[in-house]
Amino acid sequence: MSVELSQDQRAFGEYARRWLKENAPPPPPERLPITPIEVMTIGQRDYLQAWQRKCYDAGLVGADYPKEYGGHGHTGCQRIANQEMNRAGVPFLINIVGLSMAAPTILQHGTEEQKRKFIPGCLSGDEIWCQGFSEPGAGSDLANQRTSAVRDGDEWIINGHKVWTSLGHFARWMILVTRTSKDDKYNGLTYFLCPIEGHPGVRVRPLVKITGETGFNEVFFEDVRVPDANRLDEVGKGWAVAMTTLLSERGASEGAGSGGGRGESAIRDLISLARSTWRNGVLAADDPVTRDAIMQRAIVAEGMRQNAKRARVPALCDHPMRLPLQQKLTGSEFQQGNARLGVEIAGAHSTLYKRDPRAPQAGHWPLAYLNSYGNTIAAGTNEIQRNILGERVLGLPKTK
Amino acid sequence: MTTAKTVSKDFGFGEDEAMLRDMARRMLSERLPMDRLRKLVAEAPEPVYDKGERAPWDTQLWSEIVALGWTGLAVSEAEGGSDISLAGIAGIVEEVGRHALPSPLIPTLMASLVLRAASGEVAGQLLARIAGGATASLAITNDRGSWEPEHAPLIAREEAGALVLHGDARFVQDAFKADFLIASARLGETFVLCAVETDADGLRLEADHIHDLTRDQASAHFQGVRVSDAAVVSRDAASVLRAAWPGLLVLVSADLCGASERLLQTTVEYAKERVQFDRPIGFFQAVKHPLVDAMVEIDRARSLLYYAAAEIDAGIDKAEIAARMAKSAASDAAAFISDRAIQLHGGIGFTWEYGLHIHFKRNLHNQALFGDGVHQRKKLADLLIGPVSTSPNLGRDPAAT
Ligand SMILES: Cc1cc2nc3c(=O)[nH]c(=O)nc-3n(C[C@H](O)[C@H](O)[C@H](O)COP(=O)(O)OP(=O)(O)OC[C@H]3O[C@@H](n4cnc5c(N)ncnc54)[C@H](O)[C@@H]3O)c2cc1C
Numbered sequence: 001m002s003v004e005l006s007q008d009q010r011a012f013g014e015y016a017r018r019w020l021k022e023n024a025p026p027p028p029p030e031r032l033p034i035t036p037i038e039v040m041t042i043g044q045r046d047y048l049q050a051w052q053r054k055c056y057d058a059g060l061v062g063a064d065y066p067k068e069y070g071g072h073g074h075t076g077c078q079r080i081a082n083q084e085m086n087r088a089g090v091p092f093l094i095n096i097v098g099l100s101m102a103a104p105t106i107l108q109h110g111t112e113e114q115k116r117k118f119i120p121g122c123l124s125g126d127e128i129w130c131q132g133f134s135e136p137g138a139g140s141d142l143a144n145q146r147t148s149a150v151r152d153g154d155e156w157i158i159n160g161h162k163v164w165t166s167l168g169h170f171a172r173w174m175i176l177v178t179r180t181s182k183d184d185k186y187n188g189l190t191y192f193l194c195p196i197e198g199h200p201g202v203r204v205r206p207l208v209k210i211t212g213e214t215g216f217n218e219v220f221f222e223d224v225r226v227p228d229a230n231r232l233d234e235v236g237k238g239w240a241v242a243m244t245t246l247l248s249e250r251g252a253s254e255g256a257g258s259g260g261g262r263g264e265s266a267i268r269d270l271i272s273l274a275r276s277t278w279r280n281g282v283l284a285a286d287d288p289v290t291r292d293a294i295m296q297r298a299i300v301a302e303g304m305r306q307n308a309k310r311a312r313v314p315a316l317c318d319h320p321m322r323l324p325l326q327q328k329l330t331g332s333e334f335q336q337g338n339a340r341l342g343v344e345i346a347g348a349h350s351t352l353y354k355r356d357p358r359a360p361q362a363g364h365w366p367l368a369y370l371n372s373y374g375n376t377i378a379a380g381t382n383e384i385q386r387n388i389l390g391e392r393v394l395g396l397p398k399t400k
Numbered sequence: 401m402t403t404a405k406t407v408s409k410d411f412g413f414g415e416d417e418a419m420l421r422d423m424a425r426r427m428l429s430e431r432l433p434m435d436r437l438r439k440l441v442a443e444a445p446e447p448v449y450d451k452g453e454r455a456p457w458d459t460q461l462w463s464e465i466v467a468l469g470w471t472g473l474a475v476s477e478a479e480g481g482s483d484i485s486l487a488g489i490a491g492i493v494e495e496v497g498r499h500a501l502p503s504p505l506i507p508t509l510m511a512s513l514v515l516r517a518a519s520g521e522v523a524g525q526l527l528a529r530i531a532g533g534a535t536a537s538l539a540i541t542n543d544r545g546s547w548e549p550e551h552a553p554l555i556a557r558e559e560a561g562a563l564v565l566h567g568d569a570r571f572v573q574d575a576f577k578a579d580f581l582i583a584s585a586r587l588g589e590t591f592v593l594c595a596v597e598t599d600a601d602g603l604r605l606e607a608d609h610i611h612d613l614t615r616d617q618a619s620a621h622f623q624g625v626r627v628s629d630a631a632v633v634s635r636d637a638a639s640v641l642r643a644a645w646p647g648l649l650v651l652v653s654a655d656l657c658g659a660s661e662r663l664l665q666t667t668v669e670y671a672k673e674r675v676q677f678d679r680p681i682g683f684f685q686a687v688k689h690p691l692v693d694a695m696v697e698i699d700r701a702r703s704l705l706y707y708a709a710a711e712i713d714a715g716i717d718k719a720e721i722a723a724r725m726a727k728s729a730a731s732d733a734a735a736f737i738s739d740r741a742i743q744l745h746g747g748i749g750f751t752w753e754y755g756l757h758i759h760f761k762r763n764l765h766n767q768a769l770f771g772d773g774v775h776q777r778k779k780l781a782d783l784l785i786g787p788v789s790t791s792p793n794l795g796r797d798p799a800a801t
Contacts, residue, residue, distance in 0.1 A: 004409060271785055286788045288778070294776035298784060299725045303700035308709040313410045315418040316706060351717055356759075386689045393667045394691060396682035 010076045016084040032138040036096040037166035048094035052125030062123035071118025098122035098129035108234040130171035132162040149178035158224040168217035189238030264302035329385040332375035339369035411706035417488030428499040441613040454616040457502035472531030474512035480531035485711035490654040497658030502614040504535040504577035511536035516635040517644040523574035539569035539583040549641035554585035563627040575618035591637035594627040612765040646723035653730035663741040728776035734763040
């Protein structure tokens with residue numbers, strides 16, 4: 001029941017607060033998107049990469065990683081750094097795949113050499129990573145992989161097609177799941193750390209989202225050669241490695257801000273929108289239905305915050321995974337519900353696309369609403385999340 | 401109460417509180433398993449529903465509960481109670497809700513919280529009585545079911561150095577199990593809070609016919625009840641009730657959370673066992689997914705419950721916000737799992753004999769008590785957005801003029 005902070009954690013928190021206050025980033029050269037997976041332009045990328053590097057140098061990123069892999073060697077401090085970064089309202093860290101998926105997976109499954117080679121770039125943000133799991137035929141059914149890897153001496157030859165690859169357009173590396181045997185759906189998979197940018201045979205093609213913006217990509221592999229040294233864990237162990245990645249990805253939502261300060265500011269934004277929007281001659285903030293709807297959001301926001309707190313009090317948790325496994329589901333539906341309510345409150349104004357000079361808040365609400373489906377679909381759809389919670393936590397029979 | 405205070409990291413739910421809660425769970429699951437509860441309160445509908453007899457309760461179990469000191473949970477040590485954290489009390493009340501225990505415990509805890517808020521000598525003596533095993537209930541609700549502390553159900557008049565109470569207090573919980581009532585009355589421009597023995601002259605308790613099988617409820621008719629100075633708890637009843645209100649909401653929310661978790665687990669077990677189309681029905685996502693959604697809602701309510709309890713313990717001025725959030729979340733979570741529990745059991749869940757309706761009805765009762773989700777959110781909006789503007793200038797779009 002150890003919920004008190006250690007001396008190191010307290011000191012670290014104070015340091016982080018001070019550093020963030022003294023090192024507020026300069027204004028971005030152009031409007032930043034809401035999440036890292038929507039970074040589109042080189043201007044945004046360069047700005048965000050420089051910011052991550054600065055945070056990394058200050059010790060706020062990679063806080064809990066061992067020093068020999070480029071980390072700062074603390075224990076339990078990354079959570080605190082994330083909290084403070086959220087609270088300070090600074091820009092997000094761009095290398096989300098590197099930080100919350102590649103690095104933890106390599107730490108657990110990599111050779112000593114792989115850990116020394118790959119983890120530092122994940123943390124500093126100098127090397128941007130992308131995730132090559134999904135394929136046209138392998139979405140929720142992730143193990144249904146077709147992209148093949150065939151051994152050729154010290155190398156592997158990769159052929160296939162990945163889709164929905166966020167940040168693929170800026171990525172130096174990809175965490176890649178391939179099929180190395182057709183005999184066994186789950187045990188025929190192998191995991192690679194595959195070079196992307198400028199690598200022969202790799203072609204990255206942007207895909208356009210429902211917002212009209214690009215953001216993710218499809219990636220084609222044509223006789224792409226990858227050295228065996230870039231294979232992560234054993235041949236045929238790709239499924240287990242991919243599970244490590246998914247677990248880190250879904251657990252990362254705390255870092256991504258779904259549990260913390262973001263919630264409060266979302267409610268503040270909705271209230272100020274309601275206070276400044278006239279509808280049918282009445283301020284939206286005076287409309288009882290709108291007031292009720294905003295309060296419903298406020299209750300969810302506070303509930304998520306207190307869930308995160310309760311998850312650290314074992315005596316108040318019936319099942320250790322019960323609260324943590326809810327984060328992705330509740331976080332993404334919270335954001336979606338807020339955005340949808342924002343659209344409703346803004347009324348006729350939410351018909352305006354961001355290009356329209358009269359669009360309030362640069363068209364934020366309808367764009368946020370459209371974009372919110374990215375989070376309810378990505379990282380395992382929310383239907384799949386409900387399967388997982390029903391099966392792992394409630395013990396109901398498996399869907400598969 | 402105005403200094404900056406912080407909420408403890410474990411909500412005030414430490415090892416002692418965990419031990420008490422676990423003990424409560426063990427004892428109640430041993431002494432009040434489902435078949436025993438069914439026999440106790442739901443043997444047949446005729447006595448309660450047709451004849452209007454009051455719901456039975458296990459007085460032997462109650463005397464053991466008194467011996468364990470549960471009536472004194474919210475009473476200070478100086479007055480003979482155990483004075484544990486409100487989160488700890490919530491933990492025990494969750495068990496009470498989980499087992500749908502028919503007892504005057506929750507109304508007595510509510511009366512304790514009101515007496516604590518009142519403080520003073522009279523309140524202190526009554527708290528000591530409660531710690532010694534006396535039971536109490538609140539008579540603070542008027543005929544319209546208003547939850548505003550100013551809408552006192554009774555009228556008080558000063559007569560020959562005493563107060564005389566007239567009027568009807570409605571929705572008095574477990575009145576027939578209570579030794580005394582804490583009643584609120586209007587006295588001219590002020591409000592008084594009085595302690596009245598349930599066998600006092602001029603007081604008549606009339607049982608309501610209610611759905612919930614695990615409690616009684618009464619209309620308390622005050623026809624010239626005399627209250628001496630020694631029984632006047634406070635001459636500022638509205639402030640006292642307002643101060644105690646968040647705690648009252650926490651107690652009802654805890655009951656709702658416990659009963660809802662029970663309905664969830666019961667339905668999950670059934671979904672693992674009941675086979676249709678050659679599979680346990682929990683395989684089907686129309687069954688599985690709503691159960692997950694219910695879990696998410698119950699968890700939200702529980703987290704807000706402990707948060708509210710901890711804020712109240714820390715004396716945070718805005719504890720009302722957390723408590724109203726908790727009651728809103730708990731009422732809505734309860735409504736949802738109650739609904740799904742019956743539906744997902746199919747025909748068997750619809751039968752009297754199976755007994756799901758016991759927790760369902762207890763929830764339905766508690767959902768309404770002290771205001772449902774909509775009511776809580778209406779009050780919350782006043783706190784978080786500000787009152788609805790009444791200025792005539794704000795009522796019209798400036799663009800229109
Ligand atoms: C914004 C965004 C970014 C993404 N980034 C990446 C990335 O960087 N790398 C990467 O590899 N992938 C990425 N993805 C892909 C994402 O992981 C998949 O889209 C997701 O797993 C769903 O797969 P699918 O699109 O093939 O849908 P499908 O699996 O075909 O699902 C279609 C519908 O069926 C439902 N469904 C499917 N199976 C079940 C079931 N068993 N039970 C109940 N319902 C079911 C789904 O919930 C969904 O509603 C991204 C997706 C989005 C939207």
